[in-house]
Amino acid sequence: MNKVSILLLILGLWSCSDTPQKLVKIEGKHVQISDSITKNKELEGYIAPYRKRIKDEMEGVLAFTPEAMNKSDFKFNTPIGNMMADAVMEMANPIFHERTGKNIDLVLLNYGGIRSGINAGDMTTRTAYNIMPFENEVVVAELASDELQVLIDYLVQNKVAHPIAGLQVILDAEGNLDEAKVNREQTRLRFLDGQVQKKSFYVATSDYLIKGGDRMDFFLKAKDIQTLDYKLRNLLIDYFKKKDTIAPARDQRFIQLQN
Template identity: 30%
Template sequence: MKKLTLFGLLLAATACQRSFYVARQQSSRLSVDATVAADSSTLRWLAPYKQQLDATMNAPLVTITERLEKNTPESALDDLLADALLAQAGKKYGKTIDVSHLNYGGIRNGLPAGSVTTGNLFEVMPFDNQLVVLTLTGAQLMQFLNHFAANDNALVVGGVRVRVHDKAVTSATLTNGRTIVPDQSYTVAMSDYVANGGGGADFLKTVGGRDNVNYLIRDALIDYFREQGKAGKPLTPQADGRITLE
């Protein structure tokens, strides 16, 4: 009887519920007036957090001798960032990395001449992309290089020198001395965006050898620049000709 009574009460309550529907929609534009005075109490509450954030973002990492911009088929900035990722990925992964790759479209700013800060690196790499290490066969590695070379020669890589003709790779040589053999395995450090098929690289979705490294690409760059800064010498990056158009 108790179960039946509770069930009956539930039915009665459900039957008495009112139903609602949208009768009318209305919208209006709210303008933000920059001349309105800031709320002083809010500013006081935010002040310590802003000071801490400013101290972090304005912290100098290293000095470079001239402003750097990305460019195709290659630039000093492209090479510097790719080499930084190659070095830090190897340390974090704990194993040798053969090739590093950065998505050209993901590089959103250049680096200023003089002191380079943490904030500058956030401007260069604003996205929270994670480091992924894929193990590719030599055939897959060549497919990977060809894919990004075909994309307006936007190939930002470390650990490899590539010759390109009509947006197709004619030769690729690893700088660690290894030869690219179709059925051998090679480790490639890249962002999770690309590893997940971003930039049209859908063929990477089926790659079996994948290690997700808990390390932001941006943090890898920050750590590299900080380590370089500790040496006390300014960086003088130069494009080294790793991408050759024939």
């Protein structure tokens, strides 16, 4: 055995020993991040073109809105919520129909998912990111009529301006359900006397709500779920590009009657 082999053998035996290894010392250094730090010119030159491209994409004008919109503007339905739900209906339904041969009956998003308002003026890609900063995608749930009743009961009890489309909910003066309609006059739901057609309804929503988010547990009983591989944010961007001018309004889709 040569000297090299002996040395390797000794090192191997030493490394396999049961001698516990101890951490002797840890050193740290506090670095204050501020404008005083000198920029790395080489790195800055490398990043600059990408930064400019991202800024141009984010600030590029997609559409225009004449009035500012915020989710707190009204109680039961708002222009910004109506716009979002209508956008999902218009942009997602062709995809769903092409894949399944069926149509989306209604849309339900959640009030808390609207993360920003919209200022009057130009609407950009950044606008869509501000409204919907999450990576949520559009899914379509097949609900039986019984679960659709639970969905409407949820809206009646919450009395919050969750974005809806394809669905009309009318409350009486006391805040109880007076009438509910899907697809305007095409399907009339009479929950008060139990005369509900036993059929399926296709509800477009987000992959967050489909898991019972915001206490929407009725989605957990969906008969079937279709994922459209379409992020809500991208859908809004496409909708802005398509529409040019966005001027949604508060309407009669969720209202309360007065005495």
